[in-house]
Amino acid sequence: MDFLEFIADINWGSALYQLLIFSLLIWVVSRFALKPLLGVMQKREQQVNDNLDNAEKSRAEAEQYLEQQREELKNAREQAQEMIDNANKISEQQSREILDNARSEASRLKDAAVADINREKEQALESVRDQVASLSVAIATKVIEKELDESEQEKLIDSYLKEVENK
Amino acid sequence: MDHQDLVWTWSIAGFDLHFNITTMLMSTVAALIVAIFSIIGARKLAMRPTGLQNFIEWVMDFCRNIITSNMAWQTGGRFIVLAYTLLFYLFVANMLGIPFELATDTDHYVIWSSPTSDPVLTLTMAAFVIILTHVYGLKIRGGKEYFLDYFRPSPILFPFKIIEEVSNWLTLGLRLFGNIFAKELVTVLLVSLTGLGAAGILLTWLPLAPWLAFGIFIGALQAFIFTMLSMVYMAHKVESH
Numbered sequence: 001m002d003f004l005e006f007i008a009d010i011n012w013g014s015a016l017y018q019l020l021i022f023s024l025l026i027w028v029v030s031r032f033a034l035k036p037l038l039g040v041m042q043k044r045e046q047q048v049n050d051n052l053d054n055a056e057k058s059r060a061e062a063e064q065y066l067e068q069q070r071e072e073l074k075n076a077r078e079q080a081q082e083m084i085d086n087a088n089k090i091s092e093q094q095s096r097e098i099l100d101n102a103r104s105e106a107s108r109l110k111d112a113a114v115a116d117i118n119r120e121k122e123q124a125l126e127s128v129r130d131q132v133a134s135l136s137v138a139i140a141t142k143v144i145e146k147e148l149d150e151s152e153q154e155k156l157i158d159s160y161l162k163e164v165e166n167k
Numbered sequence: 168m169d170h171q172d173l174v175w176t177w178s179i180a181g182f183d184l185h186f187n188i189t190t191m192l193m194s195t196v197a198a199l200i201v202a203i204f205s206i207i208g209a210r211k212l213a214m215r216p217t218g219l220q221n222f223i224e225w226v227m228d229f230c231r232n233i234i235t236s237n238m239a240w241q242t243g244g245r246f247i248v249l250a251y252t253l254l255f256y257l258f259v260a261n262m263l264g265i266p267f268e269l270a271t272d273t274d275h276y277v278i279w280s281s282p283t284s285d286p287v288l289t290l291t292m293a294a295f296v297i298i299l300t301h302v303y304g305l306k307i308r309g310g311k312e313y314f315l316d317y318f319r320p321s322p323i324l325f326p327f328k329i330i331e332e333v334s335n336w337l338t339l340g341l342r343l344f345g346n347i348f349a350k351e352l353v354t355v356l357l358v359s360l361t362g363l364g365a366a367g368i369l370l371t372w373l374p375l376a377p378w379l380a381f382g383i384f385i386g387a388l389q390a391f392i393f394t395m396l397s398m399v400y401m402a403h404k405v406e407s408h
Binding site: 021030033036 | 174177183186191198205206213220252255285287288291292
């Protein structure tokens with residue numbers, strides 16, 4: 001069997017058939033299976049990436065919210081503290097004011113009462129004095145009318161004179 | 168005992184074109200299996216894959232790993248279909264001969280065996296891959312770079328580069344053929360021991376079971392090696408180094 005005969009004896013037909021069917025297989029598999037599959041795989045990859053990005057974003061947002069809430073809570077607490085302080089201050093001030101008012105009112109009332117009492121006393125004394133004077137004048141008139149006789153007048157005048165002499 | 172292939176000859180324009188019917192039949196069966204599995208697996212595509220789609224995606228991932236271990240993904244991404252088809256087709260082809268081999272009674276015409284035990288088929292596949300590497304080398308890197316590569320790193324290496332191309336083709340095809348052919352041959356020899364009677368049946372079963380297990384291993388390994396080397400040769404042609 002020489003070389004040419006050997007070459008000619010090779011099953012070239014099945015070799016051609018194999019080339020054909022394998023090319024066809026690649027085409028069919030690519031067209032009907034792998035192209036759509038690759039599309040889905042790519043889409044899934046994209047989705048996973050997107051999900052990861054979204055999760056990262058959500059986490060950052062949540063952290064931001066948390067920070068914000070914390071800040072707000074702090075503010076609220078500070079505000080509440082301030083309100084309590086203010087209320088304390090105001091109540092203290094008010095109580096002091098009320099006390100002061102009461103005290104001054106009391107002293108004013110006392111003063112007024114004292115003045116009233118004094119005035120009343122003054123008036124009473126005045127009227128008593130007036131009455132005493134008029135009474136004593138009346139009494140004196142009566143006494144003088146009744147008892148002042150000649151001798152007594154004499155004696156009285158003498159005593160006055162003596163007194164004057166002694167001075 | 169002399170196994171022979173069913174050969175059909177078609178005389179065309181004074182030339183005899185030989186067709187090996189067995190190989191063609193088995194190759195078609197393997198191609199059909201691959202096509203059917205792939206299409207069914209991709210029929211109901213879901214974002215959350217189940218069943219066959221999971222399997223197909225796993226094979227795709229496997230091929231992606233083969234490619235990325237040889238070249239950059241932006242260059243190699245286009246070869247994933249080739250890698251997937253090569254791997255799946257050769258695996259199925261190698262497995263076809265495992266469960267049984269059919270032969271006609273009197274003339275021992277083989278009608279069912281691994282198609283990859285035919286050197287014509289394996290060398291055709293290897294030639295297909297090698298030709299594709301040249302086509303993509305020209306297409307991706309341009310004619311100048313492609314031809315200059317034969318003289319790198321030194322012009323003295325030019326003849327060796329030519330030899331390399333031929334030997335790449337021969338080794339790629341013959342490695343697959345040799346492994347699968349030897350597996351089939353030994354299987355046939357073991358099975359023929361049953362002719363010895365009752366003791367022969369025992370003698371057959373004892374070594375046959377581990378041998379077929381080994382055959383599965385060889386078939387898977389050779390499919391992987393063929394795909395891997397295809398991508399290695401492809402990387403040599405399409406990537407500058």
